[in-house]
Amino acid sequence: MKLETLVKLDQSKIQKRIISQIRDLINLKNLEPGDKLPSERMLSEKFEVSRSTIREAIEKLAFYGLLKSVPQSGTFVANIGTIAMNGMIEDILRLEDPDFKSLVETRILLELKTVRLAATRRTEEDLENLEEALIAYKEKALNGLDAVQEDLLFHLAIAKASGNSTMNTFMLIIIPEIITNFQKYHVCDAGLTKRGIDDHEAIFDAIKEQNPQLAKQKMKDHFKELYQYCYSN
Amino acid sequence: MKLETLVKLDQSKIQKRIISQIRDLINLKNLEPGDKLPSERMLSEKFEVSRSTIREAIEKLAFYGLLKSVPQSGTFVANIGTIAMNGMIEDILRLEDPDFKSLVETRILLELKTVRLAATRRTEEDLENLEEALIAYKEKALNGLDAVQEDLLFHLAIAKASGNSTMNTFMLIIIPEIITNFQKYHVCDAGLTKRGIDDHEAIFDAIKEQNPQLAKQKMKDHFKELYQYCYSN
DNA sequence: CAAAATAAATTGGTTTACCAAACTGGTTTA
DNA sequence: TAAACCAGTTTGGTAAACCAATTTATTTTG
Structure with missing residues (x-):
């Protein structure tokens, strides 16, 4: 049971790392609303994880309305500016389990x-x-x-x-x-x-x-x- | 764009079908809180969809606290009784996009x-x-x-x-x-x-x-x- | 030369294959 | 007898391969 918790923490940590790296990438490349993110394959290679892991991170950010995936086209930054994007990702990363x-x-x-x-x-x-x-x-x-x-x-x-x-x-x-x-x-x-x-x-x-x-x-x-x-x- | 929407509707319909079938399975087998669901592989075979689809449906139900996946062990029914389970799944299936x-x-x-x-x-x-x-x-x-x-x-x-x-x-x-x-x-x-x-x-x-x-x-x-x-x- | 047609490459989505942890049953051993 | 151990199976998680649709680059044609 304790081990299971540790495993889940690891998973969670990896996802948070990926989300952080996506955020850094957006900042570094000055991506603005509507701009396209690198493809999932490139991201998985760049961050040295599988595409599944990348997809899960993207899906989480999409859940909070920060990214939007379009089939056969790419993943795009939502209509939210860089500043709000950073602030919200910060919040998402800090999200604790509710008391x-x-x-x-x-x-x-x-x-x-x-x-x-x-x-x-x-x-x-x-x-x-x-x-x-x-x-x-x-x-x-x-x-x-x-x-x-x-x-x-x-x-x-x-x-x-x-x-x-x-x-x-x-x-x-x-x-x-x-x-x-x-x-x-x-x-x-x-x-x-x-x-x-x-x-x-x-x-x-x-x-x-x-x-x-x-x-x-x-x-x-x-x-x-x-x-x-x-x-x- | 219209096609994409149709595709997404299809995906949504399939997921709803799977969720319904999981609910039916729980009812049929009288699964109670803490009981283990069949493995993802068995479910994917039984419902004739890929494991990914099964996983997504399970993840959705897990998000609403109805199921809980444990690595290398199985997916379990949460500490919520059959009646509430049915009612909540009903609600989840009917959930519309917020206006x-x-x-x-x-x-x-x-x-x-x-x-x-x-x-x-x-x-x-x-x-x-x-x-x-x-x-x-x-x-x-x-x-x-x-x-x-x-x-x-x-x-x-x-x-x-x-x-x-x-x-x-x-x-x-x-x-x-x-x-x-x-x-x-x-x-x-x-x-x-x-x-x-x-x-x-x-x-x-x-x-x-x-x-x-x-x-x-x-x-x-x-x-x-x-x-x-x-x-x- | 321009525009239409076509082929190649890129994309997210889907399926399949693989992995390590954990459970299971039987066997061994103190 | 019962506790400890070990091999084999099952599990969810992860990585890799495949697909269909789309976009882009190239070729063909008027």
């Missing part, structure tokens, strides 16, 4: 917003999905079963009903990490499910009634319960 | 939070970085030059100073997309730089004074200016 506190903080921020948006924008179809998720949650929780998954899906249904695809995506990214960390720290086992059901129903009702302020308040109460319980353990 | 409105909405939400956090938590080092970014922005803007990059870096410096790694990451994801869309819609050319300088200085001062409420208000004003100007064109 639990930052995850929770961000989740609360997102959910207090998505629940308001959901209350405002939810369609009838959204409402059906929400109710379905709520019922699934209730059935599990009432029988004393672990309902973490159903809880999670209810919150995701809210994000979907918010009509904001970006926040929906972010929630998808955050939630598994939250789950993992919850389990890692052995917090938040069953025990607050009874209260959880009431919370969820109140949130659902507020969304149904299209009352954003009430929905936000109920969500806030929900988190307060949740994290007070968790942190008190 | 501009959702990007802006999310950016505002994030920045109003990060600026408050930055005002509360900023270290002296953060303050130096912020000032550096501010000066770079002012120099460019005062000379009538395009200062989009410097503007962007100032906002990223705020995200960094917020001490919330998750929000920092999200800002990194959002900002290039915003830039691209701004340029695509040909909005927000120069013209509000004068006002922009004042806004940035006010935000910086509030962070320096560690006044979260003021910082948030100044950021709000900044966005109001910005998007009024943009949407009025």
Whole structure:
């Protein structure tokens, strides 16, 4: 296990090295938005790694919108100037794994917003999905079963009903990490499910009634319960 | 160009098919958290695609925390139950490209939070970085030059100073997309730089004074200016 | 001489082959 | 008997080979 971590660190280090070298190359050659990078083959030769490794680094930078690969044509610098490019690559290289506190903080921020948006924008179809998720949650929780998954899906249904695809995506990214960390720290086992059901129903009702302020308040109460319980353990 | 788009759609469709099939496999075999998936070779044979395609699909699911690949060992189901797994894969398959409105909405939400956090938590080092970014922005803007990059870096410096790694990451994801869309819609050319300088200085001062409420208000004003100007064109 | 046609080279994408680590089962040994 | 060891297999990761589309250079033709 320790070795595996070391291996992954190595991989990560190599990729970071390649990203740094790509950055240096862009600076050295004064490449500007729209300019073409050397081909993957040349880069792999220059940096003495395989094309796969180069491609992975390029894909990462493409994910953050800094590069763009075009088939049979080349990889191009995005419409972002050199200065911003350097700054962002710096940030990407420094990106650390998110800490639990930052995850929770961000989740609360997102959910207090998505629940308001959901209350405002939810369609009838959204409402059906929400109710379905709520019922699934209730059935599990009432029988004393672990309902973490159903809880999670209810919150995701809210994000979907918010009509904001970006926040929906972010929630998808955050939630598994939250789950993992919850389990890692052995917090938040069953025990607050009874209260959880009431919370969820109140949130659902507020969304149904299209009352954003009430929905936000109920969500806030929900988190307060949740994290007070968790942190008190 | 049209062909390229078609090709990419095909790739996307194939990947979605593979992800669906992986989901079906997990359901069929009743794989639970920690269980091992069939090897990439077996999957590539079973689904009649190359290993690369399988790997890409697995990597996507790993990005969302649903799977975890361990070198020389296998790919494992994450600590998320079957129900949540199915729900999340459903969501991932339906994920659309973010629309501009959702990007802006999310950016505002994030920045109003990060600026408050930055005002509360900023270290002296953060303050130096912020000032550096501010000066770079002012120099460019005062000379009538395009200062989009410097503007962007100032906002990223705020995200960094917020001490919330998750929000920092999200800002990194959002900002290039915003830039691209701004340029695509040909909005927000120069013209509000004068006002922009004042806004940035006010935000910086509030962070320096560690006044979260003021910082948030100044950021709000900044966005109001910005998007009024943009949407009025 | 110019323009159209064609062949050669270059590109990112895809498939295949190879590698070292790690797991597996059986054997040996204290 | 059980712990240690060792060969063989399986694994994800990596490098290399191949492909189709594109671009560029050259040739042909009016």
